[in-house]
Structure formats: C-alpha cells, structure tokens
Amino acid sequence: MPRWPTMNKWTMTQRGQLMLPMIALLFLFGMFLVLYVSWARHVYWQMRMDAASDLTALSVAREEARVLNYLDSAQGMENATLLKAGLFGHDVGTMLPVTEALFEGWNTLLVRTMGNPIAEKALVMSIATTVARANGATLIPIPRTNIDFMLKPHAVDVVVLSWPPTVRHFSSAYFTRLWFPKKTNPQPILRSWWTVCHGTICSDGRARVWLDVDPHSILSNGGFPTDELPWYRRVGIEPFYPQFSARRVPRVGRFLGIGQ
Amino acid sequence: MRNNGGQALIETVAFFLAFSILLTVMCSFTKWMAIREKLLCAAKEGALLYSSGTQTRADVKAVLTRYLTHGSPELDPKGIRLYVGAKAGLIAYGGEFDQIRVGYVRPGGYYSIIRLDPFVEETCVVKHAPRYYAPFQPWGGPAILWNHG
Numbered sequence: 494m495p496r497w498p499t500m501n502k503w504t505m506t507q508r509g510q511l512m513l514p515m516i517a518l519l520f521l522f523g524m525f526l527v528l529y530v531s532w533a534r535h536v537y538w539q540m541r542m543d544a545a546s547d548l549t550a551l552s553v554a555r556e557e558a559r560v561l562n563y564l565d566s567a568q569g570m571e572n573a574t575l576l577k578a579g580l581f582g583h584d585v586g587t588m589l590p591v592t593e594a595l596f597e598g599w600n601t602l603l604v605r606t607m608g609n610p611i612a613e614k615a616l617v618m619s620i621a622t623t624v625a626r627a628n629g630a631t632l633i634p635i636p637r638t639n640i641d642f643m644l645k646p647h648a649v650d651v652v653v654l655s656w657p658p659t660v661r662h663f664s665s666a667y668f669t670r671l672w673f674p675k676k677t678n679p680q681p682i683l684r685s686w687w688t689v690c691h692g693t694i695c696s697d698g699r700a701r702v703w704l705d706v707d708p709h710s711i712l713s714n715g716g717f718p719t720d721e722l723p724w725y726r727r728v729g730i731e732p733f734y735p736q737f738s739a740r741r742v743p744r745v746g747r748f749l750g751i752g753q
Numbered sequence: 754m755r756n757n758g759g760q761a762l763i764e765t766v767a768f769f770l771a772f773s774i775l776l777t778v779m780c781s782f783t784k785w786m787a788i789r790e791k792l793l794c795a796a797k798e799g800a801l802l803y804s805s806g807t808q809t810r811a812d813v814k815a816v817l818t819r820y821l822t823h824g825s826p827e828l829d830p831k832g833i834r835l836y837v838g839a840k841a842g843l844i845a846y847g848g849e850f851d852q853i854r855v856g857y858v859r860p861g862g863y864y865s866i867i868r869l870d871p872f873v874e875e876t877c878v879v880k881h882a883p884r885y886y887a888p889f890q891p892w893g894g895p896a897i898l899w900n901h902g
Contacts, residue, residue, distance in 0.1 A: 511761050515768040522775055529779065533786045540790060544797040544877060551801075552850075552880035559883035566887035620848050620880060627840070627850075627878035705885070705894070736885040736894065741801070 538629070538694045545628035546689040546698025547741055552624045553617055553640075554685040554700035554739030560606060560613065561642065561681075561702065561737040565716055567602045568667045569732025574599070575666070577649055579727030584649040584666070593653055604665045607644065614640050621687060630689045637686035637697070644668040644717065667730045670717035678713045680704055681737070699742035706734045785873070787826050792855045792875040795820055799853040799877070803837050806882035806895025809902040810837045817855065832858040839900040840878055849881045849899040 574592035577584055588596055606613070617640050625634040649666035653659045673679035683702040688695055706713045718731040795817050803813045814835050821828045834856035839845065845852075856874035885893030896902075 511764040511768070515764060519768065519771055519775070522772065526775060526779055530782060533782070537786060537789060537793075540793055544793065548797070548800060548877060548879040551804075552848075555880045555883050556848075562883055562885055563887050570887075619844075623844055623848060624850070624878055624880065627852075627876070735887075738882055738885075738895070 535694065538691050539696065541629045542689055542691050542694050542696035543698070543744070545625055545630050545691075546634075546687055546696040547700070547744075548628055548698070549621050549625045549630075549634050549689050550685045550687045550698035550700040551739055551741050553621050553636075553687065554683070554702050556617055556620050557640070557642065557683055557685065558702050558737035558739050561716060562735045564603060564606060564642075564644070564668060565732060565735030565737075567599050567606075568730050569735065571596060571599045571667065572729050572732060575649070575651065575730075577666075577727075577729055579722075579724055584647060584727070586649050586651045586666075588651055588653055590653055590655040600663060600666060603668065607642070607646065607665065607668065610640075625687075625689045628689075630691055632690040632692075635688040635690075637688060638684050641683075643671040643681075643683065645671055645720070668717060669719050670715060673715070674719040674721045676715065678706070678708060678710065679715045681716065684742075685739070700739050701742060703738050703740045704734070705736045705738045710734070784826060788828070788857060788859070789873055789875065791821065791824075791826060791828070792857060792873060793877075796853050796855045796875040796877040799835075799837060799855065800851060800879045803853060803897075804851045804879045804881050806897045809897060813837045813853075821855070821857075828857055829860055832860055834858065834874070845878075850878050851881050851899070853877050 574596035575586045575588050577586035618636075621634045621636070645668060646665035647667050647669060648662060648664045651661045651663060651666075653661060670681070672682045681702045681704060685700045685702075686697065687699075688697050690696075704713075704716050706716075712733045714726075714731050714733050716734060716737060718726070722731075798820070799813050799817050802808050802816065803810065808816075814837055817835055817837075818830065818833060821833055822830050834854070836852065836854040838852065840850040840852035844850075854874055854876045856872060859871040859873070881899040882895045884898065885895070
C-alpha cells in the first residue's frame with residue numbers, strides 16, 4: 494500500500510491517524526461558518542433597519558404634510574365667510590351674521606389642530622412606532638428633530654354686519670409660515686429624522702416635507718402666506734396650493750449635501 | 754486487516770465528506786441570504802413606489818416582477834408571491850398605511866428533501882402619500898389615493 498506523500502509526524506500519528514488535524518480544520522471552518530452566519534445576519538438586519546428608518550421618517554413627514562394641507566385648506570375656506578384686509582400692519586375683516594357660524598367652524602378646526610401640539614406629537618409618535626415595528630424594529634423609534642409646523646397665528650378684528658354691528662376678535666384667525674418669509678415660493682424646511690433600532694442594530698432615516706407645485710407658478714406662495722406680503726396680497730387669506738407631500742432624503746445624497 | 758494507509762484513507766474520506774457538507778451549508782445560506790436581500794430591496798422599492806400615489810398596484814407588481822426575475826439571483830417567476838395594497842387593521846385604516854409583501858417559494862432542491870419551509874417573505878409598511886387639499890374636497894392629488902388603484 495503506497496503511503497500518502499505528504500504524511501509526516503505532524504499530520505499522522507504512529508497508528509496512521511489523520512483525525513486530530515482534520516478535526517481541527519473542521520472546527521476552524523465551523524467557527525468561520527458561525528462567524529459568517531452572524532455577520533450575514535447583521536448585514537441583513539442593518540439593511541432592514543435602513544429600510545425601516547427611511548420608511549418611518551417618510552411616514553412622519555407625510556403626516557406633517559397631511560396636517561399642513563388640512564390647515565391650509567381650512568384657512569382657505571375661511572375666505573368664503575370673511576373679507577379680510579391688512580391695514581397699517583393690522584388685520585381687519587368683515588362678515589355677515591349668517592356666515593359667522595361657518596367661520597367659527599373652520600376656525601375651530603384650525604385652532605384645535607394647531608392649539609394642541611401634544612396631541613399632534615402623540616399622533617406622530619404613534620405613526621412612527623407603528624411603521625417602525627411593522628418593519629422589524631424592536632425598540633421605540635427616537636425622533637432626532639423637534640416636531641414643529643413653523644406656523645405663526647394671526648389675529649383679526651372682525652366687524653359682524655348685524656344690527657347693531659359688533660366687533661369680534663379672533664386671536665388665531667389664520668396662520669403664516671415662518672420659513673423664508675421674504676421668499677415668494679420657497680420649499681418648506683420641515684425635516685423628519687428618526688433613529689430606528691432592532692436590538693443594538695440602529696439606523697437613521699431622513700425625509701423632508703415637500704411642496705408639490707411648479708416652481709415657476711405665479712400663484713404659488715410656498716403653501717402659506719407670510720408676514721412680508723405687500724398690501725394687495727393681504728386682501729383675503731392666500732390659500733394657494735395646499736399640496737404638501739414628502740420626500741425621502743437619499744442616504745448617498747446626505748454626504749454630498751443633496752436633497753437636504 | 755488494515756494498515757496505516759487504509760485508516761488514513763478512511764479518515765480523509767470522512768473529512769472531505771464533513772467538509773463538503775459544511776461547504777454546501779455555507780453556499781446554501783449565502784444563496785438564501787441573497788434571495789432575502791433581493792426580496793427586501795423589492796419590498797422597500799415597491800413600498801416607496803406605491804405609497805407615492807403615482808403608480809397603480811398593477812404597475813408596481815409589473816416593475817417588481819421584472820426586477821425579481823432579472824439580475825442575480827434570478828428568481829423563478831412561478832415562485833414569486835406579491836401583495837401590493839392597503840395594510841389591514843383599524844390603526845392602518847386611520848393612518849392610511851400601505852403594505853407590500855414580496856414572497857418567494859423556492860422550487861425543488863434540498864429544501865423539499867429535508868422538509869425545510871421553502872417560503873421566504875419580506876414585508877414593508879409605509880404611510881401613503883397625503884391627499885392634497887383637505888380630505889372632504891374632491892379635487893387635488895395624488896393620482897392614486899390610499900386603498901385605490
């Protein structure tokens with residue numbers, strides 16, 4: 494029986510055994526396999542958390558956009574009941590007694606939505622938690638930005654044309670935007686940034702609120718009016734294009750400053 | 754009746770048998786992970802596409818099927834299972850959540866021999882794009898509203 498050419502005292506015992514070095518090799522390969530599986534699981538969950546954080550941030554940005562559309566529409570509908578103008582930096586208006594109740598209805602929608610930020614934050618948190626958990630997160634998502642719509646309430650003194658005429662003061666009759674007040678048609682700067690974790694594997698996702706309007710539109714006012722409008726644009730409450738939506742901030746773009 | 758060479762041969766055969774089993778496990782796991790990652794990419798992209806409100810369910814399914822049946826790993830179209838639409842449940846109804854489920858049944862192979870579950874599925878959930886204007890108004894976008902199209 495010819496001998497194995499590579500056999501020597503290190504690979505074969507006196508009785509011809511190769512078992513020990515081979516078991517050692519198998520053990521090493523088994524250890525490599527365990528490490529490989531562990532690494533692959535980590536990569537997979539990192540991919541899942543990347544997806545979960547992106548979808549969470551996008552969902553929250555869409556919720557913010559939904560509220561902005563709702564507010565903008567509601568204050569646009571107020572125009573049907575209120576004739577408003579800006580006089581020397583002060584807003585005054587007039588309305589008929591028959592439209593008073595309708596105006597109060599729209600205004601209550603506005604005030605209740607904006608006047609209860611804790612409820613809105615709770616709603617946003619529940620949306621983020623639902624989406625994150627449904628996408629594989631095991632921990633509660635952590636917001637990295639403050640939830641703030643950046644809107645400023647404006648008071649209007651309204652003369653109700655009843656007999657005798659009465660004057661009513663509405664402290665939050667409409668809202669103006671605080672982002673880029675000197676620009677006519679800017680994009681909102683509202684951002685959504687969330688950290689989502691599966692155990693110790695975490696990822697950050699970012700999205701932004703986006704106004705889906707042609708940038709060359711003459712009528713577009715950035716979704717909401719501003720404090721810097723000329724007098725002729727302070728007649729009525731500008732309701733143009735409540736078309737807020739959301740966009741995901743691409744992961745690669747963050748490093749290049751694209752889509753921030 | 755045996756000699757040293759005979760025993761070494763038996764041990765070498767046993768070693769290579771065990772080694773080839775481990776190698777097969779590693780290759781199978783790699784392929785399984787590659788399939789899962791492809792399904793996850795498809796589910797995420799499908800969720801982003803459908804929830805944007807610009808694509809119908811049929812369009813999203815067509816795009817996902819094309820993606821899954823091309824490139825590497827190339828999946829058998831007979832084994833692909835797709836669900837594109839609204840997520841079920843009261844919370845999902847209130848939040849207008851979309852759900853995209855991308856599943857794959859691996860046909861044949863050692864899966865069936867050792868009775869492993871050949872079905873793999875990845876799911877992504879996201880809120881649908883908001884309505885433009887207020888919900889009670891008939892105009893405005895997006896083109897595909899939640900639970901439509």
